[in-house]
Amino acid sequence: MMFDRRLAKNFHWGLLAATLVLAAMGVVTLYSAVNADPGASSSGLHFKQMIWYLMGLGVMTASFLVNYKTLERWAPVLYSLCVIMLVAVLVAGRAAGGSRRWLALGPLFLQPSELAKIAVALMLARHYAKEVTTRGFVLRELIWPMAITGLPFLLIVRQPDLGTAMLVMLIALSMTLFVKIERRTAIGIFGFGAVALPVVWHFLKEYQKQRILTFLDPDRDPLGAGYHIIQSKIAIGSGMLSGKGFLKGTQNTLSFLPEQHTDFIFSVLAEEWGFAGAVLLLVAFLLLILWGLSVAAESREPFGIILAVGLTAMIFWHVAINIGMVMGLMPVVGVPLPFVSYGGSSLMTNMLCVGILINIRMRRFMTE
Amino acid sequence: MPQHFLKTADADWYRRRLNGALVLVLTAFLVLGLRLFHLQVVQGEEYRRLSENNCIRLQGIDPPRGQILDRQRLLLVDNRPSFNLVMVPRDAKPVEATLERLAAGTGLDLGELRDTTERARAKSAYRPVVLRSDIDRDLLAAVEARRYDLPGVTVEVKALRRYAYGDSAGHLLGYMGEINTDELGTGRYPGCRSGDSIGKFGIEKTCEHFLRGERGGRQVEVDARGQMIRVLKTVDAVPGHNVLLTIDQRLQAVAEQCLGDHAGAVVAVDPDNGEVLAMASRPGFDPNAFVGGIKRQDWQALVGNPLRPMENKAIQATYPPASTYKIVAALAGLQEGVINSRSEFFCPGALRFGDRSYRCWRRGGHGNLNVVEALSQSCDVFFYHVGIKLGVDRLARYARGCGLGAATEVGLDHEDPGLIPTAAWKKGRFGVPWQGGENLSVAIGQGYNLVTPMQMAMLIAAIGNGGTLYQPQLVRAVEAADGRVVQNGQATVKGRIPVSPGHMALVREGLWRVVQSERGTAKGIRLAGIDVSGKTGTAQVFSRKGERGRDDQVADHLKDHAWFVAYAPSQAPRIAVAVIIEHGEHGSSAAAPVARAVIQAYLAPETIPEPAPVDASEAGGDEE
CATH class of the missing domain: 3.90.1310.10 (Penicillin-binding protein 2a (Domain 2))
Structure with missing residues (x-):
């Protein structure tokens, strides 16, 4: 089966190409961001990131070899492993910047919350594939999916890593809406939320309310998040049509941008490459996401369809939230830009994600 | 493909659901693209201007x-x-x-x-x-x-x-x-x-x-x-x-002035709640020198000074308690029943134990005396007997009960817990068993015993108030800039000295006589109208093995440390003081007058002038 010619024929070159284009733009921008940082702490990050890319390509290639249907069988095991690692992180994780996110595996540091996104997508796809009907899910049938999502969600909130926790929730929500929630149930859930929210708000402590308000409106914190967003908007806007040129971004080079290698990498790119470069990046993402949806459309069996939707949703939400945030459209939340931001665990997860999408596409004619 | 699947959700259904997703994605990217266009093309000029000098700082x-x-x-x-x-x-x-x-x-x-x-x-x-x-x-x-x-x-x-x-x-x-x-x-x-x-x-x-x-x-x-x-x-x-x-700056200044050029420390506390009224340590340093970074040579001078000006001697320096420790020995002896109020020992000026002679500070001897007289005259021989009968471990238990051998938790860094030896401690530390003769020296506060002035102040305060040991307290209140009280200091009881009121009264009687009786070792510091109780101490810096030279032949750094601990007024004390003067020689002559001055300044403040801030009187110079 591994040498089946149909596998090669159905290989999705577009997905691979979009990934490589994004990776290339990522390394170039990262080089610029690193170059701008006078501190030695970040030197060589672009080089490390390239090694991560190579490893990511390896993981991706390896993932083609196994039929993705195997993942359906192994989903509960992978999910359990992931939950165990999330618990381990809370107990013995490496703390940095006020939260525990990393687990030391020999010389490598792993971020289990990243893998949790894929694990939840696998587990939900497996469940929904069995239960899906055109009627849509009613509340009673949603209890199990809520449990699947809620457990890792709470563990990630505890770290605390609100950005990733929110993404896990969004991925699950996207998949659930895709397989349809029965109309009256949907209205009921929405209504309950609308009533419960003010009640919950009433019981929050003052500092918690402040934190949420700042999250929604960065201008309330003009020395922190608000200042970052202003600087980010200046960086992006000052790029104008054609950009200031490679390594010439002043906002970037003068370290006015916070987290320029990770969450604010898009600002660096938009400043140096202008509207032209930023639109190119957006188009690459759009193609990647549309092709992801086409994989779902062309698959012939529910697990593949639903999984492809979940994985595509994951990439979509990352892109929308990150770019929306640095342009001042969204609350400030630590979400990396897929393939472009620095970070090994995040990159591996995204590469694996594209790998599985290609895998589903390759085996679209194979049914059990 | 499973049959029920085709019935319930077919490819067309999925495709319709996917169209919904497609609309969402396209809308989102349209919004992102428009925002980008707005920032970079419509407002680009303005943002370029703002970025030019990075105007927003x-x-x-x-x-x-x-x-x-x-x-x-x-x-x-x-x-x-x-x-x-x-x-x-x-x-x-x-x-x-x-x-x-x-x-x-x-x-x-x-x-x-x-x-x-x-x-x-x-x-x-x-x-x-x-x-x-x-x-x-x-x-x-x-x-x-x-x-x-x-x-x-x-x-x-x-x-x-x-x-x-x-x-x-x-x-x-x-x-x-x-x-x-x-x-x-x-x-x-x-x-x-x-x-x-x-x-x-x-x-x-x-x-x-x-x-x-x-x-x-x-x-x-x-x-x-x-x-x-x-x-x-x-x-x-x-x-x-x-x-x-809790500090009274006026009292603090008096204490520091009395110490003068001597190295030493004075701690004054309120016996009723453990509030520290003064905490002086000399020589000192001027914190103003550290503002904006201390100069290298100034720092070297401070660190290189053999009198250790950077050390807060009230809590960081330890000394043998010497005769002030007889308070502990008396309490322990009485409570353990090895002596009572009528027990008398004869002091001929020395006591032979084993193959060695242990002398009393008074060569001619004190004759027959009981515990009250032994305290007031600070007879060494009497307490040698007590030490032999008690043994080191029982004595150590009472010393700990008096708050010695453990940090007072005054709330400053680097506090030294001091040392109260036991037989087991010596075995563990040196691998040698406790010797019978050491029971004698430990009972008069020599040997391995080490205490801080702060510990002694809390101890004498506890004797003064009838036995309650407080945690010393430095912060009376914390107030916000608008005057709102953020935190109030609270008296914290660490424990009670484990002796009966009768035994406590005997010791207090002895301490009263130290100052107020004709034969007391500190009778020279009597104050008109205020009864003072106290105890002198003279801590040997090194053992002179009997061949005691004349005092003027002893180098300054080998002279004895002078102790005085006191409380006043004797009946219902309002202040307790511990004074140590390094190489001051005699507790009665060097340390006791300092304690008296501090007590007088506190109980009769009208006799003391207001302290003057250093920069208020520019031609002030050193006061005398």
Whole structure:
């Protein structure tokens, strides 16, 4: 089966190409961001990131070899492993910047919350594939999916890593809406939320309310998040049509941008490459996401369809939230830009994600 | 493919669901694209202008640090404005020409200015470089007058700490210094960044979280010359809390004056609640010298001084308790029943034990005496007998019951717990069993015993109040800048001395006679109208093995330490004092008068003048 010619024929070159284009733009921008940082702490990050890319390509290639249907069988095991690692992180994780996110595996540091996104997508796809009907899910049938999502969600909130926790929730929500929630149930859930929210708000402590308000409106914190967003908007806007040129971004080079290698990498790119470069990046993402949806459309069996939707949703939400945030459209939340931001665990997860999408596409004619 | 699947959800159904997703994705990207177009194309010009000089800058606003006041609300530590000469390299372009004009206009050394700028070059060109800190008014005027010739050069106002009474209570108040990387890494200083000053010692350190306050800041727009055009947004700084100490500065000054040039310490406490009224340690240091960084040679002088001026001798130095320890031996002997109120021993001037003779400080002997007389005359032979009967371990139990051998938890760093030996401790430490003869020396407070003046003050305070051992307390209250009380000090009982009231009364009778009877060892310090109880002590610095030379032949650093512990008035004490004078020789002649002066100053304050802040009287000089 591994040498089946149909596998090669159905290989999705577009997905691979979009990934490589994004990776290339990522390394170039990262080089610029690193170059701008006078501190030695970040030197060589672009080089490390390239090694991560190579490893990511390896993981991706390896993932083609196994039929993705195997993942359906192994989903509960992978999910359990992931939950165990999330618990381990809370107990013995490496703390940095006020939260525990990393687990030391020999010389490598792993971020289990990243893998949790894929694990939840696998587990939900497996469940929904069995239960899906055109009627849509009613509340009673949603209890199990809520449990699947809620457990890792709470563990990630505890770290605390609100950005990733929110993404896990969004991925699950996207998949659930895709397989349809029965109309009256949907209205009921929405209504309950609308009533419960003010009640919950009433019981929050003052500092918690402040934190949420700042999250929604960065201008309330003009020395922190608000200042970052202003600087980010200046960086992006000052790029104008054609950009200031490679390594010439002043906002970037003068370290006015916070987290320029990770969450604010898009600002660096938009400043140096202008509207032209930023639109190119957006188009690459759009193609990647549309092709992801086409994989779902062309698959012939529910697990593949639903999984492809979940994985595509994951990439979509990352892109929308990150770019929306640095342009001042969204609350400030630590979400990396897929393939472009620095970070090994995040990159591996995204590469694996594209790998599985290609895998589903390759085996679209194979049914059990 | 499973049959039910085709029935319930077919490919067409999925495709319809996918169309929904497609619409969502396209909408989102359309919004992102439009926003991008708006920022980069529509508003691009404006943002390009803002980015040109990076016009929007963030300026920190330092919070005013809280004040430190004494128990009468006398201001001990506050802040004074100082002026720093600052340059933002990016705005000062061309830097070289600006520096030349600055040097020419103010007489500052051009070479030094260049060096300072060069050192800061590694950092961002937008980060202000401090060219000169704490400049005087002449220089300030010269810079302000040439303001428009000096782009990028500004004067920044910064509050600096001022210690109103100079080196008085320096150990207690502590000093400030720049935060180092280790301290930043601990996470105990939230909101601090490198370059900030934090308390490094004393109250400045232990009350750092109260005193600090919260930093504010503002977003400002500046022009190409670095001059502020307008303030966009401001977050006010929250001033730090004020700390009210239990210290009485007047008493503190008296204690320090009495110590004079001697190395030593005085601790005075309120026996009813453990509030520390004075905590003096000499020689001292002036915390003002640390403001803005201490000079290398000044630091070397402090560290190299053999009298250890940086050490708070009240809590960091330990001494053999000597005869003051007889209080503990008497309590232990009575409570354990090895002696009673009628027990008498004969003192011929020495006691033979084993193959050695243990002498009494009084060569001629004290004759027959009971425990009260033995305390008041400080008879060594009497307590040798008590020591032999008790043994070291029973004695150690009572010493611990009196708060010795453990930190008093006064709330300052580096407190020494002292040492109360036991047989097991000696075996563990030296591998040698306890010798019978050591029971004798340990009973009169020699041997391995070590105590701090603070421990002795809390002990004598407990005797004075009838047996309650308090935790010493330095902070009376913490108040917010608006006067709201944040925290009140509370008396904390650490324990009770484990003896019956009758035995306590006998010891108090002995201590009363030390001062108030004709044969007492400290009868020379009697005060008119106030009964004082106390105990003298003379701690041997080294053993002279019997061949005692004449006093004038002994080098100063080998002379004995002088102790005096006291409380007054004897019946219902309001103050308890412990005094140690290093190499002061006799407790009765060197330490007791200091204790008397402190007691008098507290109980009859009208006899003592107000303390004067150091900078209030410029021609003041040293008082005598």
